[in-house]
Amino acid sequence: MALHFTSEQRLEDDVRERRFTLGEIPGILWTPASAPAPLILLGHPPLGLDKMYPRLAARARHAAADGFAAATIELPGSGDRPRWAAAEEARADLRRAREAGEPVSDEIIDALTLPLVDKAVPEWQATLDALLSLPDVGGPVGYSGGVISIGIRLAVVEPRIVAAGLFAGSYVPRAIFEQACQVTIPLHVLLQWDDEGNDRQAALDLFDAFGSAEKSLHANMGGHTGVPQHAGEGADRFFTRHLK
Amino acid sequence: MALHFTSEQRLEDDVRERRFTLGEIPGILWTPASAPAPLILLGHPPLGLDKMYPRLAARARHAAADGFAAATIELPGSGDRPRWAAAEEARADLRRAREAGEPVSDEIIDALTLPLVDKAVPEWQATLDALLSLPDVGGPVGYSGGVISIGIRLAVVEPRIVAAGLFAGSYVPRAIFEQACQVTIPLHVLLQWDDEGNDRQAALDLFDAFGSAEKSLHANMGGHTGVPQHAGEGADRFFTRHLK
Numbered sequence: 001m002a003l004h005f006t007s008e009q010r011l012e013d014d015v016r017e018r019r020f021t022l023g024e025i026p027g028i029l030w031t032p033a034s035a036p037a038p039l040i041l042l043g044h045p046p047l048g049l050d051k052m053y054p055r056l057a058a059r060a061r062h063a064a065a066d067g068f069a070a071a072t073i074e075l076p077g078s079g080d081r082p083r084w085a086a087a088e089e090a091r092a093d094l095r096r097a098r099e100a101g102e103p104v105s106d107e108i109i110d111a112l113t114l115p116l117v118d119k120a121v122p123e124w125q126a127t128l129d130a131l132l133s134l135p136d137v138g139g140p141v142g143y144s145g146g147v148i149s150i151g152i153r154l155a156v157v158e159p160r161i162v163a164a165g166l167f168a169g170s171y172v173p174r175a176i177f178e179q180a181c182q183v184t185i186p187l188h189v190l191l192q193w194d195d196e197g198n199d200r201q202a203a204l205d206l207f208d209a210f211g212s213a214e215k216s217l218h219a220n221m222g223g224h225t226g227v228p229q230h231a232g233e234g235a236d237r238f239f240t241r242h243l244k
Numbered sequence: 245m246a247l248h249f250t251s252e253q254r255l256e257d258d259v260r261e262r263r264f265t266l267g268e269i270p271g272i273l274w275t276p277a278s279a280p281a282p283l284i285l286l287g288h289p290p291l292g293l294d295k296m297y298p299r300l301a302a303r304a305r306h307a308a309a310d311g312f313a314a315a316t317i318e319l320p321g322s323g324d325r326p327r328w329a330a331a332e333e334a335r336a337d338l339r340r341a342r343e344a345g346e347p348v349s350d351e352i353i354d355a356l357t358l359p360l361v362d363k364a365v366p367e368w369q370a371t372l373d374a375l376l377s378l379p380d381v382g383g384p385v386g387y388s389g390g391v392i393s394i395g396i397r398l399a400v401v402e403p404r405i406v407a408a409g410l411f412a413g414s415y416v417p418r419a420i421f422e423q424a425c426q427v428t429i430p431l432h433v434l435l436q437w438d439d440e441g442n443d444r445q446a447a448l449d450l451f452d453a454f455g456s457a458e459k460s461l462h463a464n465m466g467g468h469t470g471v472p473q474h475a476g477e478g479a480d481r482f483f484t485r486h487l488k
Binding site: 193204207208212213214215216217218219220221228230231233234237238241 | 437448451452456457458459460461462463464465472474475477478481482485
């Protein structure tokens with residue numbers, strides 16, 4: 001797939017932000033003044049790049065301040081990208097289950113997540129192919145945040161990713177859970193102790209299952225979006241330890 | 245109880261180390277060049293100050309580099325301080341239970357810990373009285389590490405302690421566990437995920453029970469003594485956030 005830059009702007013602190021398309025996939029690349037810089041892939045929930053832009057740009061500026069390039073792409077089925085019917089149905093089922101106060105079934109979790117992972121992971125890999133060929137982006141590569149199932153699968157199949165910061169903030173299909181033991185790169189896992197959209201015990205079991213010799217879990221109080229600033233800074237230092 | 249300084253030396257980085265006695269209790273005070281400095285009380289396991297000295301001095305130098313004074317005292321029944329028969333028996337019972345691969349009973353945990361907490365906590369408070377009257381030691385005060393049951397009781401009864409870094413590394417008597425909900429100061433809790441001397445689920449339950457609105461859990465791989473350097477640095481930053 002061919003990479004085309006579509007726009008460019010300078011943010012404060014001399015960070016260069018370039019929007020691109022990779023085939024049909026929109027994305028954004030941020031690079032610091034110092035180049036070539038190691039790359040952090042910024043994962044995000046499937047809410048659309050436009051909606052996520054302020055938080056992504058803030059994370060990218062933090063990364064640039066630490067000397068990292070950062071990049072993200074629109075997830076399949078988000079933003080202006082085509083939906084698929086099964087995902088729409090699964091989302092409706094999830095909403096119904098939550099409103100009824102019922103447990104979210106494995107079927108819903110699988111339908112919601114597995115096709116997304118299957119589509120998104122090769123796209124992240126194609127993005128890596130394209131970005132790593134640019135003169136101002138180098139290795140090694142880290143993956144940060146977003147849908148944890150995508151992070152797990154990427155950590156298993158993509159050897160260019162050498163460290164991952166994961167957010168234990170969404171349901172993980174059994175098939176993905178069972179791959180956790182194959183993850184061997186250093187992991188920095190954030191957990192919101194009272195996350196309304198996440199089962200705490202399942203998150204602890206997942207952390208335990210990862211095969212990595214170096215993994216750390218950082219649990220903080222509050223709900224899904226309440227990650228405290230110092231926890232984000234701890235994740236920044238994790239990447240500095242492992243990508244520099 | 246009267247505080248008497250018994251020796252003084254300068255460590256590197258202009259850290260001043262003074263040994264003292266408070267009544268019958270030996271202790272050590274480290275102060276940075278900048279004074280008055282907020283104080284961190286350095287807890288430690290009951291293995292004797294002489295044995296613990298290298299690790300305590302290293303922690304004190306880190307604290308001084310962040311602008312903190314640090315102090316520690318010999319625990320009751322450790323070092324040259326008088327033993328008491330019940331604690332010696334409990335220690336022997338613990339050893340026997342572990343060698344036999346049996347669970348450690350509540351009776352052993354209580355006998356090992358409750359008298360130690362009852363004796364140690366007023367001694368730490370008397371140490372605070374004495375040290376806070378010195379011109380180069382100021383508030384606020386943090387408590388760091390050591391026997392977690394002592395840290396919990398201190399956090400409940402001593403209002404001058406405004407933040408605590410605790411190490412989930414030892415058995416906690418039921419009576420102390422039940423006080424955890426009364427702890428309301430910010431907490432930074434370290435957990436070694438595969439700690440041979442600690443029950444992981446009990447440590448997670450204890451973390452959940454703390455009443456503090458701001459508490460964070462930092463779990464790392466490895467056994468009791470394998471706390472990685474970056475985890476210690478995270479605890480340093482916690483005190484900088486809360487004592488400065």
